[in-house]
Amino acid sequence: MTEPNLDLLVPAYVREFEPYIPSKPDPELQRLYGCDRLYRLNNNENPLGPPPGAQEVIRGFHPPRGAVYPSGDSYYLRREIAVRHGIDPDQIVVGNGANEVIAFVIKAFCGPGDNIITADKTFAVYEWVAVFSGIEARVVPLKEERFDDREMLQRIDNATKVIFLCNPNNPTGTYWSRDTLKAVLDEVGGRQIVVVDEAYFEYVEADDYPDGISLIKDYPNLVVFRTFSKMYGIAGLRIGYLAGDIKVVDMIRRTCVVYSVNGLAQEAALACLRDETGHIRRTRELVREGKAFLCAEMSAMGLPVIVGEGNYLIVKLKGSDTLAYRKLMHEGIMIRPMTGFRYPNHIRVTLAKMDAMEAFVAALKKILA
Amino acid sequence: MPVATHCVETAAKAFGLGRDESLKLSLATEEIFSYLSSNVCRGESVDIRCVNGLSYVRVEFRFSVSALDMGALNIAASVTCDNDDDMPEMGLAIASRTIDRLNIMAERQNRVCLAIEKDKDYPSVPETPLPPAVVKGLLTAETPDTEGVKIYVTRVNQGPPDPLRPPFFQYPGKVADMVAAGDCQIVTAVDARGECAGGVLFRFRTARIVEVFGPHVFCPAREGEIADMLLTACIARIARTKAIGIVNLTGMPLSVRGQYELLGSLKYSGDDGKSFVRSWYYRLLHEDPGYLVFTDAILKEYLEGEFKRLFLAREIRDVHDQGEIKEVASIFSTEMLREGSTAVLSPLWPGADLDDNVKRHLRFLKDEAINNIFFNLDLGIYWHASLMRVLIDNNCRPALIIPFGAQADMLIFQYDRTEP
Structure with missing residues (x-):
């Protein structure tokens, strides 16, 4: 052989x-x-x-349903998320954890010779996916433990396609306020995709912390990530999603492999969103x-x-x-x-x-x- | 043969090697090509590739080899185990004398790469010393340009002498070329005026282990701050690479020693006959996921003790010889480093002749006046364990373990030259 x-x-x-x-x-x-x-x-x-409702869903999963394919595009979950944020379900893509949607975005926007910009001390997966996809990852040092907005903007060139912000940052817990984020988006002016990873959104209690999804209508180059792995405690089921402008998400969807999110995860995520306990x-x-x-x-x-x-x-x-x-x-x-x-x-x-x-x-x- | 030697000589000159060095490389090529053609891969093709390493020229011989002829790849292939016999001259041994480094590596698909390297000559550090560094205010860690590299190296040489410092530190131009070739990296700490307060040099020692020299600090009053800044910058640059650990053998200030773990020490003999001890400090860059390692019962207690001391999670499994059939001839990869009079042997292929092969190599290396002889065993490869007892019986002692230094941990044996 x-x-x-x-x-x-x-x-x-x-x-x-x-x-x-x-x-x-x-x-x-x-x-x-x-x-x-x-x-x-x-x-x-x-x-x-x-949450208790999601636990009930997991306990009640009927084994024969293991033979049935899930909704290929998380139909009901996208509708629920859309209603809660006042957006169209087609503005949402659900993935097998937020890690998968990172790959969707890089595949959709980056080709040979392009680059992404992120920070040096942040969630590593943005950098990893770029590097093993042959895309240059420009990592900007944190400034006083937070993403350095001025330096990140400085590093943009014609080959820059995506800017990744982890907000709040894992591991430092720092965040860009609504004003800082909007100022950066204004300066970028639609020339690059700006991804705001809000994996820890539900933990933040600060008043000036921005809800990225609410800014999408004003900034169609903004893509927001959320996950059910952290606050909602279903990391073991692997489910997260992205939201963005409908035309942008239409491009991202072309790089997705449908059916990557299992049915139990979709149902448990729905129950997480509906928790009232x-x-x-x-x-x-x-x-x-x-x-x-x-x-x-x-x-x-x-x-x-x-x-x-x-x-x-x-x-x-x-x-x-x-x-x-x-x-x-x-x-x-x-x-x-x-x-x-x-x-x-x-x-x-x-x-x-x-x-x-x-x-x-x-x-x-x-x-x- | 004429094509091979002419090609190498021409390439060596084009890559900047001097006339004498080019000729020596060409002669070594002749010996190796002749040896391979007649003893190792008769009638098969040999790919020869010349690589410009900037500070050296490397010639790589790639070929396929059948199991029957593999034994001839041992650098000591024609050496007998009997001390009374004359050692016949043979190609690889002769070639190893005229070049600076020789290395044999197994590659994919039964391919073997035999590589030889010859260094360029460089002028040494200027005799006129640089004035003392006057450093003011805030410092930043940055990658120096070529001039910055040369200033850093020159200042290292102006510091206290260190017998453990590698010779390349005596040649600023050589280090500049090493950096340009990607063979090493340097980070320096500079103030707002560009004055160099210190630096650290690092390079991959194996596929997954980075060797760090320094941090060297030129402003003693701020040693703790500068050393910490440089080590942090160095680690930041390699944290998301293939590196899984770093070792430091020389130039580390006391202030950062607490950031390392002491692996152990090796005793070296210098060219001048003086011996010195080199402590190996280590730092893992990743979590330890735990590993399965193999041992002969003779070293189980030693390994248990070392893994406990280093807080490494290891499942140690005994390997026993139960009479299974083995290949006739084992093979050791040999890395000959003439500078430093060092040879590093690693088992490539198991065989029934392990004891004889170890004896042959030791005899050959002693006859070659190699002062420092090491055997590297991979504790993740079960049959390497069968060498442990053989090495101990041949006056080698387990000296230290480099975590993740190989497929699993690397156990280094040192040959004890004080044998009777």
């Missing part, structure tokens, strides 16, 4: 890309690290899980409590924090974050080391229930002692 010549078959930008290695399943990690329980504080998951309020209360507790504890330990919006904060350590990860794993605590976010010696911690927060603080004290 002749092996394929991968050096010839695979483009250099794919060959040179280092694939992301996801964590092993919890039981495997517990076995390898020798811990009998694991607090997951690494992925900004909601420890409360999905106070799921968002409960989660925000939990985050507030965890944030106040960790800030006080880190301050007492002399460890600086970077904290803003979202259900996470960053702690600056005196030594290696990846070593801290390994030591904490042996204590049954999984955090996110920040070297991969270009924040060496920092760790990101998900704000969770108090038992997890207390366990994290105790473990951190132990490994730093």
Whole structure:
């Protein structure tokens, strides 16, 4: 049997890309690290899980329905989202998690020689998808932990097709206000697509934080991402969406593979949107409590924090974050080391229930002692 | 043969190698081509490619090899294990003497790449020293231009002598060419007037490990700030590359040592006969997902201890020889670094002759006056474990583990020259 010549078959930008290695399943990690329980504080998951209605949908999924294809374009979910935002269902594309819609956008707008602009210390997937698609990713350093609007605008040239903003930023929690976002959109003037990733939208309580979807009617080059993985707690079902101007979304839809979103995820997402039990309020209360507790504890330990919006904060350590990860794993605590976010010696911690927060603080004290 | 040697000599001159160096490269090509044609891939084609590395010229020989002839790829192929026998001259050994580096690598589809490199000559650091750096105000980390590279290298040389510093630091022009060729990167810390307060040089040592030199600080009063800024900038540049870890062997200020983990030490013998110890500091860039590694029972306790010390999650599995059939001839890849008198051996193919092959290589390298001999084993490849006992029996000791230095972790054995 002749092996394929991968050096010839695979483009250099794919060959040179280092694939992301996801964590092993919890039981495997517990076995390898020798811990009998694991607090997951690494992925900004909601420890409360999905709202009760979505939990009911998941419990009630009738097994024979596993044989039936889902709605190929998430028909009912798009209608529900559209009604809630006062837009047309065709302004929405639902994807297998927000990660998939990132790929949709880059495929729709970027070709050889084009570039995208984002920040250096932000969600890595914008940069990854661009790089392994052969598109240049221009990463602009954060300024005082926030996206640097002036510098990002400076980096635009004729080959720039998409600007990615994570708002609020993962991992720093900083955000552009409504005025800042509108000023940038005015300056861009429709020459580029501006993507605003609002994965943590529901966590933000600041008054000047913009609702990106409400700006689409004034800025047809604006595309907004939302996810059901964070606040709504169905990360395991993989579902997110984008919204934009109808003509822009019509172009994006051409790069989508339909049927990528499973039926259970669509139904659970619908139930999330219809929740009236106070799921968002409960989660925000939990985050507030965890944030106040960790800030006080880190301050007492002399460890600086970077904290803003979202259900996470960053702690600056005196030594290696990846070593801290390994030591904490042996204590049954999984955090996110920040070297991969270009924040060496920092760790990101998900704000969770108090038992997890207390366990994290105790473990951190132990490994730093 | 004339085509091959003429092609290499002409290319070497065109790429800027001097007359003597071009001739040596051409002679090495002649030896290798002749050896390959008669011993390794008789009647088959050999692709020869000359690469302009700017600071060196590289000649690559690519060919397919049948299992029967693979043993001839060992650099010590014709050396006997018996110390009383005369060692016959053979092509690869002769070739290795006239060039600076030789490396044999297995590639996809049973292809092998044998590469030789010859360095260009460069003028050393000017004797007139630069005035001391006067640094004021805020500093920024930036990628220097060619002149900035040369100033950084010159200032490194004006600092205290360091026997562990690689020789290329003596040649600012060479480092400038290395940067231009993409063989290394440099970040410098500069003030508003462009005065260089320090710098750090880094390069890929293996496919996934980056070696960091420095940070070198030229403004001692601000050492902590400058070193931290440079190391952070260095890590930021490699954080989203293929690199999975960084090692530092030289030039690291005390202020950033806490950001590294001590892997262990290797003892080196210099060309002058003096020996020195080099500590290896390491920093993982990613989460440790946990791995399965293989060992001979003789090293299980050692590995358990090291993995515990380094907080690495490893499942250690014993490998036993249970009489299964093996290929006759094993193959070791050899990386000969004449500068530094170093040879690094890595097993490429298992065989029933492991002990004899290790003995042949050790004898050959000692006869070649190579002072520092290392064996790199990949703990993720089960049959590498069968070399552990063989190496220990031949006076090699496990010296340190580089996490993710190979397919899994790399275990480095060092040959103990004090053997009886």
